Structures are given as structure tokens and as C-alpha cells.
Amino acid sequence: xxDFVQHLVNGLSLGSIYALIALGYTMVYGILQMINxxxxxxxxxxxxxxxxxxxxxxxxNQPGLMSLATLLVVSMVICAILGLTIERFAYRPLRKxxxxxxxxxxxxxxxFLQYSxxxxxxxxxxxxxxxxxxxxxxxxxxxxxxxSDITVLIVALIAMVGLHFLIHHTKIGRAMRAVSQxxxxxxxxxxxxxxxxxxxxxxxSSLAGVGSVLVGMKYPKIEPLMGMMIxxxxxxxxxxGGIGSVPGAVLGGLLMGLSEEMVVAYLSSTxxxxxxxxxxxxxxxxxxxxxxxxxQVEKV
Amino acid sequence: xxxxxxxxxxxFLGMVVFGVVLEFxxxxxIQITALFVLxxxxxxxxxxxxxxxSGQFSLGHAGFMAVGAYVGAFLSQHWTLFPExxxxxxxxxxxxxxxxxxxxxxFLVGQPSLRLKGDYLAIVTLGFGEIIRVxxxxxxxxxxxxxxxxxxxxxxxxxxxxxxxxxxxxSFWVIVCFFFLWRLVHSNQGRGFLSVREDEIAAESxxxxxxxxxxxxxxxxxxxxxxxxxxxxxxxRYINPSSFGFLRSVDAVIMVVLGGMGSFTGSxxxxxxxxxxxxxxxxxxxVTGVDLRMVIYSLALVLVMxxxxxxxxxxxxxxxxxRKK
Numbered sequence: 001x002x003d004f005v006q007h008l009v010n011g012l013s014l015g016s017i018y019a020l021i022a023l024g025y026t027m028v029y030g031i032l033q034m035i036n037x038x039x040x041x042x043x044x045x046x047x048x049x050x051x052x053x054x055x056x057x058x059x060x061n062q063p064g065l066m067s068l069a070t071l072l073v074v075s076m077v078i079c080a081i082l083g084l085t086i087e088r089f090a091y092r093p094l095r096k097x098x099x100x101x102x103x104x105x106x107x108x109x110x111x112f113l114q115y116s117x118x119x120x121x122x123x124x125x126x127x128x129x130x131x132x133x134x135x136x137x138x139x140x141x142x143x144x145x146x147x148s149d150i151t152v153l154i155v156a157l158i159a160m161v162g163l164h165f166l167i168h169h170t171k172i173g174r175a176m177r178a179v180s181q182x183x184x185x186x187x188x189x190x191x192x193x194x195x196x197x198x199x200x201x202x203x204x205s206s207l208a209g210v211g212s213v214l215v216g217m218k219y220p221k222i223e224p225l226m227g228m229m230i231x232x233x234x235x236x237x238x239x240x241g242g243i244g245s246v247p248g249a250v251l252g253g254l255l256m257g258l259s260e261e262m263v264v265a266y267l268s269s270t271x272x273x274x275x276x277x278x279x280x281x282x283x284x285x286x287x288x289x290x291x292x293x294x295x296q297v298e299k300v
Numbered sequence: 301x302x303x304x305x306x307x308x309x310x311x312f313l314g315m316v317v318f319g320v321v322l323e324f325x326x327x328x329x330i331q332i333t334a335l336f337v338l339x340x341x342x343x344x345x346x347x348x349x350x351x352x353x354s355g356q357f358s359l360g361h362a363g364f365m366a367v368g369a370y371v372g373a374f375l376s377q378h379w380t381l382f383p384e385x386x387x388x389x390x391x392x393x394x395x396x397x398x399x400x401x402x403x404x405x406x407f408l409v410g411q412p413s414l415r416l417k418g419d420y421l422a423i424v425t426l427g428f429g430e431i432i433r434v435x436x437x438x439x440x441x442x443x444x445x446x447x448x449x450x451x452x453x454x455x456x457x458x459x460x461x462x463x464x465x466x467x468x469x470x471s472f473w474v475i476v477c478f479f480f481l482w483r484l485v486h487s488n489q490g491r492g493f494l495s496v497r498e499d500e501i502a503a504e505s506x507x508x509x510x511x512x513x514x515x516x517x518x519x520x521x522x523x524x525x526x527x528x529x530x531x532x533x534x535x536x537r538y539i540n541p542s543s544f545g546f547l548r549s550v551d552a553v554i555m556v557v558l559g560g561m562g563s564f565t566g567s568x569x570x571x572x573x574x575x576x577x578x579x580x581x582x583x584x585x586x587v588t589g590v591d592l593r594m595v596i597y598s599l600a601l602v603l604v605m606x607x608x609x610x611x612x613x614x615x616x617x618x619x620x621x622x623r624k625k
Contacts, residue, residue: 035419093606100357103422104557105605107550111598119595228546232430239423274434277427284424285412 002143007265008258013149013218015257016156020211021234022241022249022256023163024204030244031180031200034099037106038086040231041113042079042205046212047222048121049078051128060129068131068213072155075209083205087198110227117224125223128216152214159210160250163203167246172199180244229273233260236280242293251291308479315471323464331463335535337575338470339528342477344555344567346524351553352562352615353485354517355497356414360425361525362548363432366541367405368398368526369533370442373451376534391454391469395530402526403519405432410518414511429549436541447540451533470531477524482564484520493517497562554601558611566613 021043028036053074054060059067090109094102138145167173175196178186183193215230216222233256241252256276263275283290322334343361350358375394413424437445454469456462484490492513495503504510533539555574559566581593604611 033419035422090602090606094609097605097609099419100351100557100561101605101609103357103419104553105602107553108598108601108605111550112595112602115594115598119592232426235423236427239420270438271434274431277430280427281413281424281431284416284420288416288420 002141003265006143007261009145009149011258011261012254013152013257014261015237015254016153017211017214017218017253018230018234018237018256019250019253020156020159020207020214021230022238022253023160023246024208025235025238026241026243026246026249027176027200027204029238030246031176031183031197032091032102034091034102035106035235036204037103037231038090038109038113039204039208040227040234041110041117042082042086042227043208043212043231044117044222044224044227045082045113046075046079046205046209047128047216047226048117048126048224049209050075050213050216051126051222054129054131063130063133065132067129068151068155068217071131071213072210075213076206077209079205079209079212080202083201083208084198087201092194092197114224114227121224123224125221128220128222130220131213131217148217152218155210155214159207163207163246166203172196176200233276236276239280239290240283242290245290245292248290248292308475311478312471312475315475316468319464319467319471322467323461328463331467332535333575333579335463335466335470336532337572338467338474339532339535340551340555340571340575341474341568342524342528342531343552344559344571345477345481345564346521346528347552348556348559348562348564348567349481349485349493349517349524350521351556352560352567353490353497354493354514356514356517357419357422358425358518358521359422359546359549359553360409360427360429360432361521361552362544362546363425363429364402364406364522364525365529365532365548366429366432366436366544367402368395368529369539369544370436370448370529371398371401371526372530373448373533373539374442376452377448377450388455388465388469391534395473395527398530399523399526402529403523406519406522406525407515410515410522414514414518426546426549429544429546433541433544436544443540445541447538447543448533449538451537451539453534453537466535470535473527473531477527478564478568481520481524485564489513489516558601558604560611560613560615562615563611563613563617565618566611566616569612569618 021039024039024042025036028034028039050071054067054071057070059070086109090105091102094105132148132151135147136144137147137150165173167176175186175191176199178189178191179193179196186196187193215226234253237252237256238249239252240255241248241250243249256279259279260272260275263269264272319334322331343365347358347361350356372394375397376391380390381393409425409428413421413428416424436442442448453462454465456465460468485493492503492508495506495508496510496513500510503513529544532543536543551574555570556567558574559568559570578593578597581596584596585593
């Protein structure tokens with residue numbers, strides 16, 4: 001029982017990280033109907049931005065709330081700028097191109113970021129600085145509640161609530177929803193779709209920035225190829241919840257984290273990567289629109 | 301019968317001449333690159349049938365290659381049917397079986413997932429490719445993460461060197477693949493594939509079994525992907541699961557798109573370019589001292605997509621350029 005609760009906590013904190021990254025995928029998909037493969041590498045750049053920022057600001061050995069906040073802000077800003085640049089120079093020229101071309105461009109950008117990352121940051125893994133001292137808050141038999149897990153959960157929760165507020169209670173959010181429903185009608189009513197799409201990339205990428213710092217806290221090893229697997233899983237999470245749906249991404253991310261933790265705990269850790277895709281295939285076969293997605297009637 | 305075989309035979313002869321030139325005029329490094337070009341040609345052409353001709357998007361081609369490669373490697377180490385003198389026939393048989401099992405997998409994956417559309421299909425096939433890789437990692441009798449070492453290769457004989465034997469074997473399959481796919485696409489079935497690509501709803505309302513068409517294209521494509529896998533196993537003589545990762549599938553997609561979706565000669569040209577270009581960029585690496593190859597490669601990909609989205613050939617074939625309008 002204690003073990004089970006422990007795995008539950010671990011799974012939830014892992015899942016909330018997946019959810020943060022999945023939100024980026026789902027937002028871009030909702031508005032552009034494209035899979036932004038480069039998202040996972042934006043996340044990787046965010047982790048490195050935080051790593052170097054901590055070095056330059058000299059806060060790598062000063063764990064605490066202040067450092068966490070600083071690193072979060074740095075990583076979010078860098079990711080947002082990167083997301084904006086990618087959108088402007090790679091995706092915007094292809095707005096009217098066939099879907100496949102956009103998908104391949106996204107893969108190209110992703111490869112570009114990965115290999116430039118290997119060139120600039122070096123291919124060897126680096127140790128992420130200790131952002132918060134990892135305390136054991138509660139010890140109950142085998143169950144130990146660590147502060148890092150709690151911090152991850154709280155930060156992720158704040159980010160998601162913030163996103164919900166942005167989408168549902170601000171002007172920009174309303175414009176985003178309008179563009180995702182029908183961008184040409186939104187344009188007629190005075191919304192500039194290009195600006196809103198750019199804004200979506202900013203928001204999605206900065207969420208990846210938050211995710212990258214949280215992952216750095218939990219698994220302090222960063223490398224230029226770290227985005228690939230977690231990106232694929234986050235994407236699966238987005239599909240699982242229903243791609244294009246914001247609550248779906250959160251639900252999908254949490255389910256994904258939980259099931260992965262449970263498989264590692266009770267079955268075998270070697271199958272953890274296959275699990276994600278197994279789930280994906282099953283969900284697509286039986287409920288292609290995802291758990292919270294809506295079916296769309298095909299019109300001729 | 302003779303007439304239908306004339307063109308394939310002539311092109312095979314052309315490839316043999318090219319092989320002889322390679323054999324006597326060039327270094328072993330260029331020779332092995334030529335072998336990779338053959339593998340990539342088959343890979344690109346087979347994927348073109350799904351991505352180009354039928355308009356579906358598969359991102360799991362490496363998975364089928366892996367199936368073929370492992371079957372080919374395993375059989376060649378554990379099973380011989382034909383006696384010593386006819387060794388090459390054994391390898392022909394292994395290749396067919398490797399492709400066959402890949403085709404079975406293609407059917408199993410395609411049957412349910414081809415009902416999905418566009419991006420979703422891409423994700424399912426991607427997932428399938430990853431599952432195959434992880435499954436192979438966990439299969440101990442296939443070497444697990446260590447892979448399979450010391451795979452026998454196509455036997456030398458009739459005074460042919462090892463390179464020549466491998467090259468002829470590969471060329472044979474390239475020719476088979478090209479002409480099979482070419483004639484398939486220009487047949488009644490091929491019209492069906494094209495109709496699915498052009499407008500699925502219209503095709504369905506005209507009585508085309510769209511899912512059936514897609515599955516058929518997928519199975520044929522998987523067969524040749526498996527063949528490409530077997531060939532790569534015999535050429536490199538060492539395989540492990542990570543040589544069939546996601547990037548391998550991406551490579552195949554890049555070749556198809558660069559050559560032009562639906563253009564088989566385009567795929568061939570792109571396969572040559574994509575295989576040779578990184579090797580040529582090695583000289584750049586010697587000048588700059590850092591490995592810029594992949595960076596240039598990925599940047600070129602994005603630029604091609606933006607500047608020439610239809611690929612080198614568009615949906616034209618090579619012969620369309622000198623045909624009268």
C-alpha cells in the first residue's frame with residue numbers, strides 16, 4: 001500500500017511534466033493542425049538555458065525559491081523567443097503548403113536544433129544545478145514524500161491554472177479560441193491570425209520552458225537529445241487526451257505518467273518506452289479523437 | 301514475355317557496367333557508399349508507394365526494415381536450403397522471406413491503422429516502429445542490444461569479388477523493386493492508389509475500396525522495406541536495434557519528399573543525393589574541424605521545403621522531361 005502511494009506520487013509528478021509539454025503540442029495543433037516536432041527540442045534548449053543561466057548568475061550552489069523563480073523565468077523567456085523565431089522563419093512561409101511539407105519542416109527544425117545543440121553544448125550529458133534542496137517532508141514506512149515532487153506538482157499546477165485563465169478570461173485567449181475554430185472568420189472580425197499564432201507559440205514554448213526546469217530538478221541530467229523521448233511521450237499524452245483539447249492534454253499527461261510509473265514498478269522497466277506507443281495505438285484504434293476530443297464530421 | 305523483360309534487363313546491364321567501373325577505379329569507401337545507395341533506393345521507392353502515390357503518411361519504415369534485416373540475418377546464420385555451389389540462391393530466398401515477414405507485419409499494422417487519416421497514421425506508424433525497436437532490444441535470442449555480429453554475406457563466385465557479388469545482388473533487387481512498383485502504379489491498382497490520394501471521399505463514392513487500396517499499398521511497401529533491411533544486413537554484416545531508429549524512417553521520408561512525392565525516378569535521384577551528400581560534406585568537416593554535416597543537412601531540408609515544396613521532380617518522372625508535350 002505504501003509502495004503504491006509512493007508510485008502514485010511519482011507518477012503524478014512525472015505526469016504533470018508530461019502534461020506541461022503536451023500542452024504545447026496541443027495548443028499548436030489546435031490552432032494550426034500541425035504536429036510541432038520541434039517542440040521537444042525547444043524544451044531541450046530551455047533546460048540548457050537554465051543550466052547556463054545558473055552558471056553565469058552564480059546561483060548554481062544556492063538552492064532556494066529565488067533561484068527556482070529566476071531559472072523558470074530565464075528558461076521561459078528563451079523558449080518563447082525560440083518558439084517565436086521558429087514560427088516566423090520556418091512555419092509561417094508554409095502556412096498554405098500541404099500538411100506533409102509542414103510536418104517535414106517541423107522534423108527538419110527538430111533535427112537542426114538537436115545537432116546544433118550537440119555542436120554548441122557538446123554531446124556529453126551535463127549535471128543540472130540543484131535548484132531546490134531536496135528534503136524529505138514525510139516518511140511513513142516505505143513512503144517518503146519528497147519536496148522536489150511537491151514543488152513540481154505545485155509549479156505545474158500554477159502554470160496550468162495560469163494557462164486556463166489566459167485562454168478563458170483574457171482577450172488574447174478569446175482570439176486564440178476564435179482562430180482555432182475558424183481562422184478566416186476570425187480574421188474578418190478583426191483578429192490578426194498571424195499574431196495570435198505567434199502568441200500561441202510563445203505560450204506553448206514557455207510552458208515547455210517550465211517543464212524543462214522541472215525535469216532538471218527531478219532528473220538532473222541534461223543532454224542535447226533529451227527532448228526526443230520525452231517529446232514523443234508528451235505528444236502521445238496529447239493524443240491520448242484528445243489533441244487540440246487543453247484539459248485533454250493535462251489528463252493525458254497525468255495518465256501517461258501514472259501508467260509509465262506503474263509499468264516500471266510492477267512489470268519491467270525495459271518496456272516503458274514501448275508502453276507509450278502501445279497506449280497510443282490502442283487509443284487511436286478505439287477512440288481516435290482521444291479521451292476528451294470531439295469528433296468532427298467530414299464535410300465535402 | 302521477352303518484351304516486358306527488355307527494359308529491366310537493359311537497366312540491369314547498365315548497373316553492371318557501373319559496378320565494373322566502381323570495382324576497378326574506386327576505393328573501398330566509395331564502393332560501400334554505392335552499396336548504401338542501393339539500399340536507400342529501395343527504401344525510398346517503397347516508401348514512395350505509400351507516401352507519394354497513395355497519399356498516406358508513414359513514419360515507421362525503419363520498423364519494417366528492422367523486421368527484414370533480423371529475419372535475413374537470423375536465417376542466414378541458422379538455415380541453409382541450397383547446397384554450396386548455389387549459395388546465392390539461399391540469400392535470394394532469405395531476402396524474399398525477410399520481405400515476406402515485413403509484409404505480414406505491414407498487413408497487421410496497416411489493417412487497423414489505415415482507417416485513420418493524415419497525422420494520426422503518421423503517429424501510429426511511428427509508434428509501431430518504436431515498438432519493434434524496443435521489442436528487439438528485449439529479445440535475447442536475437443542478441444538484444446548487442447545485435448547480431450558476423451552475418452554471412454552474398455558468396456563470392458564465378459570470379460566475382462565480394463563487392464561485385466554484393467553489388468549485383470543489390471542491383472538485382474533495385475531493378476525488381478523499381479519495375480514492380482512502376483508497373484503496379486501504372487496498372488488498374490495504381491489508379492486506385494492515385495484516386496485515394498487525390499480525393500478519398502470521391503474515390504469511395506465511385507466504389508473504390510479505399511481502406512483496401514491503402515492496405516495493399518502498405519503491404520507492398522513493407523515488403524520492399526523488408527528487402528532493403530535484409531540487404532543492409534548483408535552489406536554491413538552487423539545489425540543492432542538502434543540502427544533502425546526513428547531517424548532511419550525520417551531519412552526515408554526525406555528522400556521521398558526531396559525527390560518529389562509520387563515520382564519513383566525522383567526517389568532514386570534523392571536516394572543518391574542524400575546518401576552521397578553527407579559523405580561529400582566530410583571534406584567540409586576537415587576544413588572547419590567541427591561536424592557540421594547534420595546541421596547543414598537539416599537546414600537544407602527546411603530550405604527545400606520552403607523554397608521548393610514539391611521536391612526536385614514534383615510528381616513528374618525522369619522520362620517526362622524529354623517526352624514531347
